[in-house]
Amino acid sequence: MLAQLFTDAAQSCKGSSPLTESLLLNAAADLSAGGVTTRVMAGYERDRKGTMPALRFAGALHRLVLEGRAPGLAKHYPSVGGSPHLATLWDAVLPVLREHTDELRARIGATVVQTNEPGRSAPLFGGLQVAAHAAAVAAGRDEPFPVRLLEIGASAGLNLHPDRIAYRLGDGAVVGDPDSPFVLDPEWTGRPSVDLTRPLRIVEREGCDLHPIDVSTEDGRLTLSSFVWADQLHRWDRLQAALELAAADPAPVRQATGPDWLADRLAGQVPDVLTVVWHSVVWQYVSPADRAEGRAILADAVARATPEAPLALLVYEPRRTHTGYEFHLLLKLWPAGVSLRLGSGRGHGVPFNWEEQEWV
Incomplete structure (x- = not known):
């Protein structure tokens, strides 16, 4: 009803x-x-x-x-x-x-509901830092890997710019891009287990979505803005800052299903780069058939991953707990065999609690 x-x-x-x-x-x-x-x-x-x-x-x-x-x-x-x-x-x-x-x-x-919540860039930023560092350790490299970021269900691509945001931490420190027009207070409890002052290098960023939104247009900006609850001014301000950042350098978002797009993007290896497949609060909208196909495509890519061309899966999705639902940041890295739950937070990514443990 x-x-x-x-x-x-x-x-x-x-x-x-x-x-x-x-x-x-x-x-x-x-x-x-x-x-x-x-x-x-x-x-x-x-x-x-x-x-x-x-x-x-x-x-x-x-x-x-x-x-x-x-x-x-x-x-x-x-x-x-x-x-x-x-x-x-x-x-x-x-x-x-x-x-x-x-x-x-x-x-x-x-229309379909697309909040494209930019607060999720904060756990993404920390997760990418952990992944790039862990892949480097596994490969015997002194410096973290540069990242190739691929997002499924990217909407307008607002979360494809985590390296271009200034994250203001509780002790006054600022990590990320201190000169960014988008300053985000991530409301972290704890910190990722790596040096966040090292630059996060994203050398390629791209996403896919069944209904991508073009942030270079007034219609696209209005569509995203309309789905923010009008009395949540903190989210409203956060979105407007993210729109400004994305409009200056939009990340490409292709209109495609996740499996079709992922099969194309993971078809070949990219040496000396960590390829990261990322999605957040999208899994519930994916059909069982597409989920199964996506897992099979990822498994094929996992089999081809090498220490010099590693692959990671980083997701921020709800998981049922004894008290309801929590949003967990989960990382898998191949061929290093890393499998971690990095922490948990609210659906919008802010606040977030870093608590690294094995993900079984």
């Missing part, structure tokens, strides 16, 4: 986005009552939970606010300078739904 999916999505916002929680709870009640939300969501009644219809609804409304076409609603949206008043929020939403019913329905049908 669509109303239940909206209610479930609202619960996921509880404690972190009161604006989105209130919006979705009211929309769920309106759906149950057969109100205007029913017309806006017409055709999507049987959408799967994984397609996140409620967040597509919220994103479509936010997009109208960002475009300046819902001034009454904008008064509640901090992303454009407003201040939420939850008791009257739905009263401001209703006229927007009535006026833009057809447009909202079309946008909800044409």
Whole structure:
């Protein structure tokens, strides 16, 4: 039932986005009552939970606010300078739904949820440092390997620039690129087990996505911005900084399935470079068939890896625990045989707790 999916999505916002929680709870009640939300969501009644219809609804409304076409609603949206008043929020939403019913329905049908959260660059940066160092030790090299970074489910490619971000650590130290316009407080507990002051050299960066977003366009920037919950200004500011960084030097993101693209990119060895396959919070959206094919392609590449042309898998994905779900940063490195859980954090990558242990 669509109303239940909206209610479930609202619960996921509880404690972190009161604006989105209130919006979705009211929309769920309106759906149950057969109100205007029913017309806006017409055709999507049987959408799967994984397609996140409620967040597509919220994103479509936010997009109208960002475009300046819902001034009454904008008064509640901090992303454009407003201040939420939850008791009257739905009263401001209703006229927007009535006026833009057809447009909202079309946008909800044409988009997929893509937050491309740049906070995940922080655990990625530390994980790449660990991988480059461990591969060098295994190969008997004095210096860490340069990195070839390949991302599956890259969206707009915002997390393909971890070396170009300034990471401000708790003791005041800054690692990464201290001259970057994007300064990120990663909120780390602990540190990676390597020297972070050594430059991370990424010599090639590329991604794939079924629905890539072009950050050089206004439409692309608005699409990503619309999926940030409007009262989470820390995430909003982080995204805008990442968009500025990516627009100056966009990383290529190909429109392709993960297995097809990965088979092409891993077909040959690249000597004197550590090839890293990376993905974050994407596994849940991949079909079982594509998962199996992707594993087989990776296994073939693993068999060809050498100390001089090593291969790594680095992922940041949710894993079920006795208390629910945690997001774990996991590393496998071949042929060195390294298998580590580097730590855990929240879905957006910030904060993060470094705690290196064997990954079995």
